[in-house]
Amino acid sequence: MSEPLAVNDDEFDQIVLQSEIPVLVDFWAPWCQPCLMIAPILDELAEEFSGRMNIVRVDVDQNLKSAVKYSIMAIPSLLIFRNGKLITNVVGAKRKQDLKQIIDDALK
Amino acid sequence: MVDNNYEVIIIGGGPAGLTAGLYTSRAGLNSLLVEGGLVGGQIVSAELVENYPGFPDGISGFELGQLMYQQAIKYGLNTIIAEATGIELREKQKEVKTTEGNFMAKAAIIAGGSERRKLSIPGEEKFIGRGVSYCATCDATFFRELSVAVVGGGDAAITEALHLAKFASKVTVIHRRDQLRAGRILQEKALSEPKIQFLWNAIVDEIEGEDLVKRIKLREVKTGEKSTLEVAGVFISIGLKPNTDYLKGILPLDTAGHIITNDKMETEIPGIFAAGDVRSNSARQAITAAGDGATAAIYTEKFLS
Numbered sequence: 001m002s003e004p005l006a007v008n009d010d011e012f013d014q015i016v017l018q019s020e021i022p023v024l025v026d027f028w029a030p031w032c033q034p035c036l037m038i039a040p041i042l043d044e045l046a047e048e049f050s051g052r053m054n055i056v057r058v059d060v061d062q063n064l065k066s067a068v069k070y071s072i073m074a075i076p077s078l079l080i081f082r083n084g085k086l087i088t089n090v091v092g093a094k095r096k097q098d099l100k101q102i103i104d105d106a107l108k
Numbered sequence: 109m110v111d112n113n114y115e116v117i118i119i120g121g122g123p124a125g126l127t128a129g130l131y132t133s134r135a136g137l138n139s140l141l142v143e144g145g146l147v148g149g150q151i152v153s154a155e156l157v158e159n160y161p162g163f164p165d166g167i168s169g170f171e172l173g174q175l176m177y178q179q180a181i182k183y184g185l186n187t188i189i190a191e192a193t194g195i196e197l198r199e200k201q202k203e204v205k206t207t208e209g210n211f212m213a214k215a216a217i218i219a220g221g222s223e224r225r226k227l228s229i230p231g232e233e234k235f236i237g238r239g240v241s242y243c244a245t246c247d248a249t250f251f252r253e254l255s256v257a258v259v260g261g262g263d264a265a266i267t268e269a270l271h272l273a274k275f276a277s278k279v280t281v282i283h284r285r286d287q288l289r290a291g292r293i294l295q296e297k298a299l300s301e302p303k304i305q306f307l308w309n310a311i312v313d314e315i316e317g318e319d320l321v322k323r324i325k326l327r328e329v330k331t332g333e334k335s336t337l338e339v340a341g342v343f344i345s346i347g348l349k350p351n352t353d354y355l356k357g358i359l360p361l362d363t364a365g366h367i368i369t370n371d372k373m374e375t376e377i378p379g380i381f382a383a384g385d386v387r388s389n390s391a392r393q394a395i396t397a398a399g400d401g402a403t404a405a406i407y408t409e410k411f412l413s
Binding site: 029031032033034035036037038039040041044060061067072073074075076077089091092093095096097 | 144145146152153169170189190191207208236237238239240241242243245246247249250251320341
């Protein structure tokens with residue numbers, strides 16, 4: 001199974017904002033249990049949406065710049081970017097079905 | 109649509125469900141475990157579990173959950189990431205409905221545990237991730253040098269307040285009673301922490317702000333006197349609610365929504381068992397949940413033979 005790519009502050013612009021296809025960024029931290037809870041769901045979704053939506057992870061503990069830039073105040077926060085623009089912002093652990101719906105809506 | 113036929117379907121992947129799955133799989137029963145997210149249940153959020161026998165130095169809740177999972181799948185337990193949404197009786201079969209399709213089995217063990225209770229007040233939903241949080245461990249770091257409130261008075265609330273005190277400038281614990289439910293050791297720690305102050309007999313009526321949380325509106329329980337507290341964060345820790353909404357009208361529940369069972373973990377419906385926190389009068393410990401799971405599995409095996 002393809003695990004979401006870990007992205008750092010320096011790579012954010014290139015990998016997320018300049019991506020050809022939409023990107024879902026999972027802002028997380030290793031001490032955050034709800035983040036760990038949705039990790040296996042995101043692994044599966046990364047596979048299911050492969051080629052249509054990239055799913056990447058930003059560890060807020062190591063990458064405060066990106067977290068501050070997007071006013072992250074709670075994790076997990078899932079942000080979807082299309083053509084460099086933030087189009088969706090979801091906070092908190094969600095069910096797989098709900099996340100699927102959120103991604104589907106963002107791809108419309 | 110029915111995908112498959114199992115002998116037993118287990119709903120929930122915490123200590124109760126994983127232990128039930130270990131036992132039913134070892135008994136040679138074709139078993140499916142349905143879990144909405146990470147296996148391990150509530151215990152995964154415990155940094156260190158010190159009261160699970162066999163680990164004299166303690167073990168992280170996350171690791172304990174992973175070990176239980178590995179042990180169960182070693183004996184052939186099938187698992188799927190899905191949320192249970194209902195159970196229907198089809199003659200002698202049980203049809204378990206989930207977000208990933210429906211599954212048939214001869215027996216079901218419900219071990220869905222519980223989820224965090226919400227305040228259900230104006231502003232709560234709106235400010236989730238903008239100052240409202242249900243997890244201090246996750247989000248305390250975003251409230252450095254800010255003033256925050258913790259709503260609740262149990263062990264979980266006081267643990268959250270103590271964690272927040274390492275980051276925030278001030279932590280106000282808001283509790284609807286005049287004393288804490290939290291255990292003595294935690295209480296003493298909180299009372300001697302200079303950053304923590306207490307507001308007794310107080311209820312939060314509303315959370316206000318613009319883009320972010322700015323203040324909360326409070327009411328004194330007895331006098332009804334209203335006040336306002338300026339805070340950047342509100343951490344809500346007012347207990348757990350059993351995951352049984354989808355079982356209303358199907359199984360008898362107690363007033364708090366827990367499933368009523370006998371000491372064999374049997375519910376009123378033959379072939380449907382319940383185990384762990386979801387069960388009425390559960391002691392709500394990882395070890396008692398595991399015990400419930402084993403009991404439920406053993407009586408499931410008897411039911412099927």
